[in-house]
Amino acid sequence: MSAKFMFRDIISILDFTREDLETLFEFADRFIKINEKLEILKGKIVALAFFEPSTRTRLSFEVAAKKLGADVISIVGEEASSIAKGESFADTIRMLDSYSDLIVVRHRFEGAAKYAAEIAEKPVINAGDGRQHHPTQAMIDLYTIKKLFGEIDGLTYAVLGDLRYGRAATSFIYGLTLYKPKKVYLVSPPQLRIRDEVRRELIDRGLVFEEKNSILEVIEEIDVLYVTRIQKERFPDPVEYEKVRGSYIVTLGMLMKGKPHLKVLHPLPKVDEIDYSVDNSKYAAYFYQAKLGIPIRMALLSLVLGAG
């Protein structure tokens, strides 16, 4: 096992190398088939601090921790926000630091997890900070592609949706910079393009990418379509939203224009950005992707807590 993960904070996917991820993926492979409860983290306490509600991510961490035999304490939603009103985030993190062996944090402020990691002595895992990072989601996404295609290098990708405010999309694109994709198309309405600092990072890291307005321009070329939601609130003008909305809904007809092995990923939850007809088709990989969240998080928790 790799000492690189031991007691390390997991803040951004950019803090990792592809070798680190290979180690993680190999470790995750071992957990895929195991159904019984393990005792790898017996006696350990994992704290979940979800200052911004997210049922899926929280449950996924909780299940992963429990399957490894850890105990889980959590503050979520209402409770987290009432704590947030009374005391500083820093004080809450200090409390959790004294109660637990590892802290998983989600917060709507960018940089919250990094700040928590500076305060806590125990390792901190970022489960989403504002629009910025969601490293464990990127790990799951890359692992899914590896499982589906055997390879992450050499493929052509399109990332569709809100690339400006969507942390899952941003983290996935950052994750791709650790590999050598043939090309990455970033498809969004002009007002939801990647942020300047993200563009700069991609250029610095030598990612081959191109920004597009419509998925139809590239559908025939791509192997992987990563879909994220465009939120209505991002548009000051509802008319403008209605105009772009249609071209960001993925339908079976659209996918049938693409390669036969084309796969659609989505970080979930999805609302209406993928038509239901896609769910049961050979293109849908997002339910499989969601399932891989457990082995990846199990692998990460055990590596970080040094129980390899």
Added chain:
Amino acid sequence: MPSGEVHTLIVPKILEGTVIDHIPAGKALEILKVLGISGQEGLRIAVLMNVESKKLGKKDIIKIEKKKLTVDEVNVIALIAPTATINIIENFIVVEKFKARVPDVVENIIKCPNPTCITNKDREPLKSRFRTISREPLLLQCDYCGVIVTRDDIPRLIRR
């Protein structure tokens, strides 16, 4: 020493302290602000603005008596005035002369412009922190939220 270039205003040489010269015209007050000097400290300070300069056409000069700026304090000046030179004076003589250089890490001097950056959260005991990712053009990146700030953004983001 800059005195030879000043025609209309006579400001005596200082015995001991710091002379900040070659400040772009009109920027002297912003510099006092980044240095955290309000005038309430009781220091004797001369601020000359829009005086003639061979190099810059017009420039500002600040003379601060008794206070010798440290390298860290001086480097902060470069955020506003990249052309500034700093002279440390002892017994009326320049004992040290250096150019302001933007530090690699700029801590607690400017505020992050991103309202949902953790450094802008109420009642959190944390300092803003930016890393210098380019000096020409000047680009600073928030260590917490990743936002990039340019030289033009800096005056309105000064914290003090």
